[in-house]
Amino acid sequence: AKEPVRVLVTGAAGQIGYALVPMIARGIMLGPDQPVILHMLDIPPAAESLNGVKMELVDAAFPLLKGVVATTDVVEACTGVSIAVMVGGFPRKEGMERKDVMSKNVSIYKSQASALEKHAAANCKVLVVANPANTNALILKEFAPSIHEKNITCLTRLDHNRALGQISERLNVQVSEVKNVIIWGNHSSTQYPDVNHATVKTSAGEKAVRELVADDAWLNGEFISTVQQRGAAIIKARKLSSALSAASAACDHIRDWVLGTPEGTWVSMGVYSDGSYNVPAGLIYSFPVTCQNGEWKIVQGLNIDEFSRKKLDLTAEELSEEKALAYSCLS
Ligand code: NAX
Numbered sequence: 001a002k003e004p005v006r007v008l009v010t011g012a013a014g015q016i017g018y019a020l021v022p023m024i025a026r027g028i029m030l031g032p033d034q035p036v037i038l039h040m041l042d043i044p045p046a047a048e049s050l051n052g053v054k055m056e057l058v059d060a061a062f063p064l065l066k067g068v069v070a071t072t073d074v075v076e077a078c079t080g081v082s083i084a085v086m087v088g089g090f091p092r093k094e095g096m097e098r099k100d101v102m103s104k105n106v107s108i109y110k111s112q113a114s115a116l117e118k119h120a121a122a123n124c125k126v127l128v129v130a131n132p133a134n135t136n137a138l139i140l141k142e143f144a145p146s147i148h149e150k151n152i153t154c155l156t157r158l159d160h161n162r163a164l165g166q167i168s169e170r171l172n173v174q175v176s177e178v179k180n181v182i183i184w185g186n187h188s189s190t191q192y193p194d195v196n197h198a199t200v201k202t203s204a205g206e207k208a209v210r211e212l213v214a215d216d217a218w219l220n221g222e223f224i225s226t227v228q229q230r231g232a233a234i235i236k237a238r239k240l241s242s243a244l245s246a247a248s249a250a251c252d253h254i255r256d257w258v259l260g261t262p263e264g265t266w267v268s269m270g271v272y273s274d275g276s277y278n279v280p281a282g283l284i285y286s287f288p289v290t291c292q293n294g295e296w297k298i299v300q301g302l303n304i305d306e307f308s309r310k311k312l313d314l315t316a317e318e319l320s321e322e323k324a325l326a327y328s329c330l331s
């Protein structure tokens with residue numbers, strides 16, 4: 001039998017945490033033959049509620065779940081973890097300035113970076129979910145210099161899955177038949193959902209999404225804005241932000257990263273830019289990636305047309321501004 005893997009979820013008493021921890025405990029993240037020990041971190045005001053989540057995990061009697069650590073101590077939470085899913089953060093409240101929210105998250109990610117660096121297992125893989133996800137991941141990277149930059153990522157898989165969902169609904173095909181959409185850039189409304197390389201499996205072989213949809217106005221307009229604004233649409237409908245879809249996307253992200261992407265398929269991940277596609281190096285930017293042997297690689301050589309170029313640059317600009325804002329909070 002495999003040794004259990006320790007998986008950290010921060011903000012585990014929150015909405016996403018509540019949806020995510022049972023998925024992990026059921027093997028959805030790391031596979032049905034991989035035992036896990038869950039480490040759940042939250043802040044003292046949520047300690048009682050966190051303990052309630054722990055009680056429910058015990059009550060669910062998950063066969064793969066070999067232990068639960070529920071704590072408000074960041075060192076205890078980080079010790080020995082091989083996977084860290086960072087969901088905890090400071091949400092933007094009404095009337096708050098962007099800079100104030102950034103400043104709170106910078107200080108959270110700075111201190112959690114140090115704890116991970118000192119106490120996590122070697123080669124720990126980190127996924128930042130909490131917003132501003134790309135920039136929180138960048139701060140984490142800056143303050144955990146001994147964690148390899150390849151091991152620090154942020155979640156744009158939810159946006160990727162939303163794009164797959166929109167295409168599947170539009171063409172009335174199974175979502176599993178649609179692949180290779182791309183989310184470029186920031187997990188924000190400047191992200192660019194790109195279908196130029198996306199395909200659908202049909203009885204007559206693989207066909208380009210653009211060809212099948214045959215409506216460039218929709219693909220370049222409403223499709224993009226629907227994916228960009230989907231988070232707001234969920235809040236409007238549910239009076240709460242996306243949680244089950246975010247949790248599911250976090251599992252998809254880690255599973256593909258650890259176990260690999262299927263041949264011929266790529267996914268979107270926020271990763272440290274090396275300058276590919278002329279995206280400024282040193283930003284955490286969402287790219288198309290393939291994964292093998294626990295490592296992601298940016299898909300190279302895709303053609304970027306003029307329409308796309310502008311959109312890639314716009315979202316990069318926003319990330320550069322966020323980065324500058326984050327750094328201004330450090331001084
Ligand atoms: P909740 O407010 O329900 O939960 C957040 C939890 O984090 C709370 O229990 C809170 O006590 C805890 N927390 C706060 N500071 C902490 C700290 N320093 N250490 C540990 N825990 C801490 O929010 P939820 O709906 O679960 O969303 C969590 C985060 O995900 C938010 O930042 C949200 O904006 C972000 N999202 C990111 C998405 C993505 O695709 N990247 C999509 C969904 C979601 O909007």
